[in-house]
Amino acid sequence: MTIPLYPKIIYDGDLSPDAVGPQIDATVGKIHAACKGFGTDELRLIKALAYCSPHERVQVATRYEQVHGKQLKKVMKSECGNGDFGDALQLLAVSPDETECDIIKAACRGVGTDELLLYPIICGRSNTEIDILKKKFYKVR
Helix, strand or coil: CCCCCCCHHHHHCCCCCCCCCHHHHHHHHHHHHHHCCCCCCHHHHHHHHCCCCHHHHHHHHHHHHHHHCCCHHHHHHHHHCCCHHHHHHHHHCCCHHHHHHHHHHHHHCCCCCCHHHHHHHHCCCCHHHHHHHHHHHHHHC
16 A cells, blocks of 8 residues: 555545635735735745645645636746746645646756656656546646
């Protein structure tokens, strides 16, 4: 038996935000407020996203798009750029399986591959987890 790496919401395949509570809406509000106006309040973004559990990250990303009509990952890219900080926030702004797909894409970009990025994601996965990764990879690529 393996330890499940993804939150239950991903294994179930039900990403509908039916059970979104006030905490998720509050986090979405904090993210939106940090990005509103001229400039971005990076500290507020960190406080809003860094403390979310993987389950909450799935719900926050889904809820943000519902409320504000924009993908949270794209908002993080436009607000924080493509530097290390922006990349980190983009990875926090999506579900864990999509984060891993983004890392796989980065590891395979250019000439050759970066095996040090691929091994922790691919090795030791159950068939179900590999199937989840494959489906998500083809969906987001």
